[in-house]
Amino acid sequence: xxxxxxxxxxxxxxxxxxxxxxxxxxxxxxxxxxxxxxxxxxxxxxxxxxxxxxxxxxxxxxxxxxxxxxxxxxxxxxxxxxxxxxxxxxxxxxxxxxxxxxxxxxxxxxxxxxxxxxxxxxxxxxxxxxxxxxxxxxxxxxxxxxxxxxxxxxxxxxxxxxxx
Numbered sequence: 001x002x003x004x005x006x007x008x009x010x011x012x013x014x015x016x017x018x019x020x021x022x023x024x025x026x027x028x029x030x031x032x033x034x035x036x037x038x039x040x041x042x043x044x045x046x047x048x049x050x051x052x053x054x055x056x057x058x059x060x061x062x063x064x065x066x067x068x069x070x071x072x073x074x075x076x077x078x079x080x081x082x083x084x085x086x087x088x089x090x091x092x093x094x095x096x097x098x099x100x101x102x103x104x105x106x107x108x109x110x111x112x113x114x115x116x117x118x119x120x121x122x123x124x125x126x127x128x129x130x131x132x133x134x135x136x137x138x139x140x141x142x143x144x145x146x147x148x149x150x151x152x153x154x155x156x157x158x159x160x161x162x163x164x
Contacts, residue, residue, distance in 0.1 A: 012062040057136030
C-alpha cells in the first residue's frame with residue numbers, strides 16, 4: 001500500500017526530475033566536448049530533444065494532479081460561483097480530447113513500429129518517442145478520473161465536528 005501511495009504522490013515528478021537531470025548532464029557533456037575538447041558529439045541534441053518531449057507529456061498529468069495547468073481565471077475572479085462548473089466543463093473537454101487522441105496515437109505507434117523507423121543520430125526506434133504521448137494521455141485520463149473520484153469521496157464524508 002505504501003508503494004502505491006508513493007507512486008500516486010511522486011510518479012510523474014520523479015521521472016521528470018530524472019529525465020531533466022539526465023538532459024542537463026548530457027548537454028553539459030556536449031558543451032564540454034564542443035568548447036574544451038573541440039570535438040562535438042552528434043547525439044546529445046537529439047537525445048535532449050526526446051527527453052524534453054517525454055518531460056512535456058508527463059507534465060500534462062502532473063499539471064492535472066497538482067491543479068497547476070494553464071487557466072484563464074478572470075471569470076473565477078469576478079464570478080466565483082462559476083469556478084466549479086467551469087472547471088468541470090474544462091476537465092470534461094480535456095478528458096474527451098485525451099480519449100479522442102488515444103486511438104490515432106496507438107495507430108501511429110503501431111505504424112512506426114511496423115515500419116522500423118529510427119531516429120537519425122542515435123538510431124533508436126521512433127515509436128519510443130511517440131510512446132511519451134500515449135503515456136501522457138493515459139496518465140492524464142487516470143489523474144482526471146482520480147480527481148473526481150476523490151472529490152466525490154470527500155463530498156460524501158460527513159463534516160468533522162470540532163472538539164472543544
